[in-house]
Amino acid sequence: MGGEPQRADVAINNGKITEVGKIGTKGRSEFNAGAHVTYVMDAGWATFVLAYWIRDKGLFSMGEGIRRLTSAPARILGLSDRGALKPGNWADINIFDAAKVAEGYLHRVHDFPGGAPRLTQPSIGYKATLVNGQFNVIDGRSTDTHAGMVLRHIS
Numbered sequence: 001m002g003g004e005p006q007r008a009d010v011a012i013n014n015g016k017i018t019e020v021g022k023i024g025t026k027g028r029s030e031f032n033a034g035a036h037v038t039y040v041m042d043a044g045w046a047t048f049v050l051a052y053w054i055r056d057k058g059l060f061s062m063g064e065g066i067r068r069l070t071s072a073p074a075r076i077l078g079l080s081d082r083g084a085l086k087p088g089n090w091a092d093i094n095i096f097d098a099a100k101v102a103e104g105y106l107h108r109v110h111d112f113p114g115g116a117p118r119l120t121q122p123s124i125g126y127k128a129t130l131v132n133g134q135f136n137v138i139d140g141r142s143t144d145t146h147a148g149m150v151l152r153h154i155s
Contacts, residue, residue: 044104044123046069047123048103050065050069050101051101053065055099070083071083071084090132091133092130093130094126095127095128096127097125097126097127102123102124103124104122122140131147136148
């Protein structure tokens with residue numbers, strides 16, 4: 001778990017990955033969470049897994065842990081164009097500092113219409129989140145870009 005983090009050079013065009021440079025076993029990948037109204041929904045579970053089980057306890061290498069949070073569930077759900085940094089995939093990427101990633105404190109905000117409350121939990125150690133190749137969050141602040149879409153399984 002020591003050594004220099006490896007770098008992944010990713011070219012993005014229209015939200016899809018068009019070219020990938022060097023990606024090592026320590027490459028960083030994708031996951032995100034959101035606010036869930038007035039109930040604790042454990043939206044920070046992926047951050048907890050990264051910080052506690054992968055970094056602190058060493059249950060998996062960072063690369064294997066990220067694979068288990070990204071491409072493994074995407075494969076199970078049949079999302080062949082998500083979960084891995086490779087050409088043709090959607091560019092949903094989190095950029096984070098593995099040494100600092102952690103869950104923030106849960107708190108209530110009143111930003112819904114009529115002042116209705118919701119619970120939110122910030123994360124620590126994330127630099128940016130890209131959704132379909134567009135910056136959605138930078139340094140914990142929304143860019144007001146809404147590049148995501150609802151994914152539905154239609155049989």
